Amino acid sequence: MNHTFKFLVLSAFFACCSLMASCDDDEMPDCDDCTDELITGPYAPTSYELDFPSFLGQPNIPSDNPMTEQGILLGRMLFFDPILSADSTMGCFSCHFPEQSFTDGLAKSVGIQGIPTPRSSMSLANLVFMEKDFFWDGRSASLEDQAFLPIEAHDELNDSWENVELKLQRHNDYPSLFRAAFGIERKSEITRDLAVKALAQFERTLISGNSKYDKVVWFNDLSQEFTEEEQQGLELFEVETAITLEHPGCTHCHSGPNFTDNKFHNNGLDDVPSLADFTDLGRGAVNGVFFDNGTFRTPSLRNIALTAPYMHDGRFETLEQVLDHYAQGGHGVENEDPNIRPFDLTEEEKQALIAFLHTLTDTSFINNPNHQNPF
Ligand code: HEC
Numbered sequence: 594m595n596h597t598f599k600f601l602v603l604s605a606f607f608a609c610c611s612l613m614a615s616c617d618d619d620e621m622p623d624c625d626d627c628t629d630e631l632i633t634g635p636y637a638p639t640s641y642e643l644d645f646p647s648f649l650g651q652p653n654i655p656s657d658n659p660m661t662e663q664g665i666l667l668g669r670m671l672f673f674d675p676i677l678s679a680d681s682t683m684g685c686f687s688c689h690f691p692e693q694s695f696t697d698g699l700a701k702s703v704g705i706q707g708i709p710t711p712r713s714s715m716s717l718a719n720l721v722f723m724e725k726d727f728f729w730d731g732r733s734a735s736l737e738d739q740a741f742l743p744i745e746a747h748d749e750l751n752d753s754w755e756n757v758e759l760k761l762q763r764h765n766d767y768p769s770l771f772r773a774a775f776g777i778e779r780k781s782e783i784t785r786d787l788a789v790k791a792l793a794q795f796e797r798t799l800i801s802g803n804s805k806y807d808k809v810v811w812f813n814d815l816s817q818e819f820t821e822e823e824q825q826g827l828e829l830f831e832v833e834t835a836i837t838l839e840h841p842g843c844t845h846c847h848s849g850p851n852f853t854d855n856k857f858h859n860n861g862l863d864d865v866p867s868l869a870d871f872t873d874l875g876r877g878a879v880n881g882v883f884f885d886n887g888t889f890r891t892p893s894l895r896n897i898a899l900t901a902p903y904m905h906d907g908r909f910e911t912l913e914q915v916l917d918h919y920a921q922g923g924h925g926v927e928n929e930d931p932n933i934r935p936f937d938l939t940e941e942e943k944q945a946l947i948a949f950l951h952t953l954t955d956t957s958f959i960n961n962p963n964h965q966n967p968f
């Protein structure tokens with residue numbers, strides 16, 4: 594962390610003791626008719642160089658949302674502030690916990706009204722390396738686009754952007770933070786577009802590339818080596834070199850440095866009589882293509898030991914159950930991916946594969962002080 598950023602975080606931290614207090618009672622805005630006022634405070638943005646190991650890929654930073662220390666700080670505060678929900682009880686952080694690689698441990702996330710969402714929360718690690726297709730069904734084109742949705746979703750934060758904009762404009766501290774990040778002059782210029790830009794800037798800093806796997810495979814760190822079990826697990830995980838068709842071959846889909854091909858597949862979860870019968874149509878509901886019903890984006894497996902339960906609906910509680918599912922080889926539904934085929938694993942091989950998956954856990958990512966709640 595460089596010094597300016599540390600300073601910003603600390604000063605924001607103190608500013609926010611008052612901020613949390615004011616969040617508690619939205620009925621009592623800090624000012625009523627002040628939204629046209631000029632904002633005091635400096636605008637001197639410090640551009641932010643993303644620091645990441647190059648093997649992770651090309652970062653995607655839109656030219657109309659360059660990263661600055663002030664933008665990231667604002668995004669981090671918005672991410673951890675319940676001001677984004679109708680009753681000031683929840684925010685992004687309520688379903689995305691840093692210590693669980695920004696998932697929430699539930700099969701299906703629950704919003705402010707206690708209604709479960711239809712799906713399981715997703716890890717937010719390494720999203721800067723994704724070009725498009727956010728969410729399980731790929732319905733959001735960018736992180737900026739994505740961040741518009743939870744605020745107004747009834748089963749999530751259940752507020753309106755109009756109201757959130759007003760709360761931010763009337764707030765004691767946010768106007769100068771928005772000015773520091775984006776150079777606006779009046780409180781009324783605080784908009785949803787700027788709020789989602791700041792959230793996306795913060796999310797782009799959530800980079801995980803320092804697991805045991807990375808140390809052994811990418812950094813050639815000689816103080817680290819795989820155990821025999823982990824090595825055996827890696828070999829089972831990787832695509833077969835034509836030894837036998839009965840091979841897990843996970844890298845057919847969980848490929849590359851982020852363990853995803855970023856494509857949509859039916860990985861054989863549901864035994865349905867026809868493609869119209871999936872409970873969740875997934876990609877098919879987004880693009881209207883019947884054959885894509887029941888397909889979902891391959892998720893990254895980074896930090897997978899921390900993100901149970903598994904799959905879009907959280908149906909599996911353990912990695913053992915996930916492996917038992919794959920070993921079964923699907924149900925012969927017509928759009929199942931051809932790489933979903935039955936295979937046999939001995940108990941020892943199963944444990945080896947699980948041991949390998951555990952090497953993808955990156956404790957420096959979950960403990961990174963810059964990713965934690967600033968309040
Ligand atoms: C009520 C719980 C809940 C809240 C609140 C919430 N999320 Fe999520 N988040 C989810 C769920 C569930 C999904 C998967 C939804 C889907 O695929 O339909 C998700 C998916 C995402 C994704 C997509 C990740 C990927 O790999 O494509 C991003 C990014 C994200 N959330 C960021 C946020 C931000 C930013 C906020 C606050 C503005 C937020 N979330 C608030 C539950 C929540």
Ligand code: HEC
Pocket residue numbers: 830841842843844845846847857858859860862888889890891892893894897900902903904905906915916919930932933
């Ligand atoms: C045909 C492509 C494909 C193959 C092969 C494949 N997966 Fe997957 N995997 C997916 C897709 C797609 C999903 C998400 C499915 C859903 O939620 O509906 C997924 C989900 C998962 C999840 C849950 C992730 C989460 O965040 O909930 C784990 C764990 C997983 N796969 C591990 C494996 C392992 C281990 C193998 C090898 C035995 C494997 N996969 C083989 C495509 C594949």
